[in-house]
Amino acid sequence: MEKIFGVLLNGLSMGAIYALLALGFVLIFKSTGILNFAHGELAMIGAFVCYSLAMQYGLPYFIAFMLAIAFGALLGAVVEMVFFRRMVGEPIFSTIMITVGLASILTSVAGVVWGHDVYPLRGPFTDKTVLIGGAVIGQGAVYTLLISLVLIGVFALFFTRSLLGVSMKGTAEDPHTASLMGINVNRIHMVAWAIGGLVAAMAGIFLADQSFVRLSMSHTGIKAMSAAILGGMESIRGAVVGGLLVGIVEGLAANYLSGAVIGGFHFGDIKEVAAFAIMIVVLMIRPQGIFGSEKVERV
């Protein structure tokens, strides 16, 4: 019993990262209608910037953290201005492929600047743990979890109560009509990308706290997509619930399946594909996700 509790907590700590990544994802998708394949790369660059500031330039961790997420927001805004401003209303294939190309560009830039090595990012809560009911969970994970829960509340209020949030929802539905209604679509999109980039950088830094800073950490961004799909692409709370579920399933798979061998098939690091298996199952059974609603399309 204690063991399964530990496994669940472990899953939760990874799930919190997925939740945070998925939040940024959903936010960008909800307001711009763009599925951002470069989200993991934004997170990776945020972590690298934080690493450079804190470890190489010796800034206090908290300041480095703040500067890194501010850089993430700036990067998000710049990405929107350079790449997506002229893509408003373009077919979804084009926007998806631009984010895919953008992911390659960002990875390549990070590879040139920081190289292919693995770096440790040590914060004030690294290696510190919290004891919950006989099982341990990293302090960083607790912070991640708390931040994502707080962000749900903030975004929920933002999208229902603030003028900016409501205009974001309207813009997502139909950018052309929204601009006819006097909404500055460009500004809305830029703000959405900036917030998305900020949340992504935050997730990247927390992820680095749990493992290391390296190029391949952007891979986590793709896994977080399955969290967003599971929760429903347009649902903020869905992103968090989906993220935590994916993390827990990964933890369970890693614990109970990874040693198994069936007919010459070694399950091995099944953790790495558990998220994709979930994604395929969700897409087959309920493409709109847990909290999503089915859309009716007109010709």
Added chain:
Amino acid sequence: MGGKFHTTYEQDMAILQSLWVKVWLGILVFLLMLCPYILTRYQLSILNEMAIAVIGALGLNLLVGYTGQISLGHGAFLAIGAYTTALCADNLGLPFVVTLPLSGFMAALLGMIVGVPSLRLKGLYLALGTLAFGFIVEYVLFHWDIAQGDMGLSVKPISVLGVSITKEQHFFYVAVGFAFLATLCAKNIVRSKIGRSFIAIRDRDIAAEAMGIPLAKYKIMAFGISSFYAGIAGALTAHYQKWIVPGSFDLSLSIAYIAMIILGGLGTILGAVLGAILITGIPHGIVLVTDILKESYPKLSGLIVDLKLGIFGLIVVLALLFEPQGLAGIYRRAKTYWKTWPFRY
């Protein structure tokens, strides 16, 4: 366009639309025949890679460019073709004439299975589904004993009727031959009822269904044909590389194929061919440039991997932002401009 008017259906349906196309094609074939006698082994190996890429890109363009179904898992189908060839040719000892179509059909079968969700999923959901499929195929190949994981599998050279093709020059004829065959097939698919249905589905699938095109049949057929092409390309890759590992069929390969069809031009046969040639050529071009610059910038050679990825990404982004019709579109515009000069149209 361009002052060419068709007065009969035969003319409209012709694969080679004018005398000049025939002449240029003849010259191209002649030059290609000469290549093995003139070029060095390294240059030939580039051409071989290009020829294989042409086959894969044609398949992907039939699916993405003509039918409008996004696939981010094309590399996985190449992997399936490659591994089918490796397992059938080496473990079961089947001859090339059997393993090649078998690889294609194996990939097509899995492609059609992947295509089933496409009846419900569209756009980004389909992109994510195929992406997940690609990762799972890579994972399975890594962890299944039969594929020997990281070790990879060795593949015999092609042998037909006791003649085995081991030299670069001989493989060149095989690869280019198949590339031509693939182009011909693609042309025929596109100008027939199937191709027209694909285009109708791309433009508006609900409207296409209302006009009497069975969506399920044609969407799954598009996935099948596309994967068949990928399987053939994978099989040829396996024979050509003589050694295959799962890592060479990862997401970056799928993205490279996407880059090919976007750069070349979505929904054109010419575009797929041009894009495949250019995208395959670019890494070699980068190597060439860094070799020249190595003297003055010795650090550069360590950055090739990063530069390659970044340039692919940049090509995709720039093509989509500034020239969504790709090279085929530029060619078409240049031709029109040339023909109607000095008038604008």
